[in-house]
Amino acid sequence: MIKKSGMPLLEVKNLKKYFPVEKGFWRKTVGYVKAVDKVNLYINEGETLGVVGESGCGKTTLGRCILRAIEPTEGSILFRLNGDMIDITKLDRESLRATRRYTQMIFQDPYSSLDSRMTVLDIVGEPLLVNNLATGRKMEERVKDLVKVVGLNVKHLKRYPHAFSGGQRQRIGIARALASNPKFIVADEPVSALDVSVQAQTLNLLQDLQVEFKLTYLFISHDLSVIEHISDRVAIMYVGKVVELAKTEEFFLNPLHPYSEALLSALPKPDPRLRMKRIILSGEVANPVNPPSGCYFHPRCKYAEEICKKEEPGWKEVNPDHFVACHFAKELSLKGVI
Ligand SMILES: Nc1ncnc2c1ncn2[C@@H]1O[C@H](COP(=O)(O)OP(=O)(O)O)[C@@H](O)[C@H]1O
Ligand SMILES: [Mg+2]
16 A cells, blocks of 8 residues: 555664653752653654554653654654754754754644634644745645645635534644645544544545655554554554564564563454453553663563563564564564454
């Protein structure tokens, strides 16, 4: 369906984002929320990388760091621009501004992410003005094209967000993200806030737009069935870390991390004969301020051994294009879904 060049558009190396935890009147730093912790991943041109994980595991923070909407604490983010890989963590304000138009974000909540005092024309046209891409009549024409592309009525350009349904608002957000002709889009749970009935339409629209405009997506979701539908590859996050990275099919058939196995066991299956025994994860998700020693997942892992408490597992490519951080990735034979 999607043509892929196979070349990475984006490479994230050892990325960290630690938020200080402050206490008392003097706001003394007493610790850090390790929201993103030594993340490594890459995204090829034209593909969708799905990022999955429970609430609070750092998905949004990862997406915002990659766009440099927030400053990463450490690590590099290489982005292919005009044939060269540039490290966007090293860009000064001026150069960063020049690259902004190539990377955009679609937000989770179409109710709060659109300014209620702006019309559709203003909302979708703003990136064109900010990036000096079009003004006046030219801008209006471009906005009309974008509005058509996302399936909204061009007669409604002067309306305000409150006049639209959730699904339509999300389309306005998508049109805005497309305005500057980006190469790369972070879609942060773009359908989670929508009615089930419009989720599929919105996902299909995103897929059509990807082909039409040769877009590369980082698609964030806590829902594995959405991820399965839309992603070429998946990254599984647990407490600030990517613990597994693989092609979608390979991941579903042959997961290598015990956390992934547990997530897959909870997927609903249409055929009850194919249903596997759900793995109930005991214990709480680890606290990113004070994570456990060794492998963060060890207190909930049914395969954990001594070494898992002591040593953090390294990031290994166990099969071609299949990476995992688990001491026993090679020994365990985990269940996927058929
Ligand atoms: N601006 C911030 N200041 C302090 N902590 C934050 C901030 N943003 C996010 N966090 C914390 O970072 C962790 C990851 O959050 P987030 O990236 O929003 O997770 P997700 O999108 O997976 O639900 C959470 O523990 C959250 O409380
Ligand atoms: Mg989030």
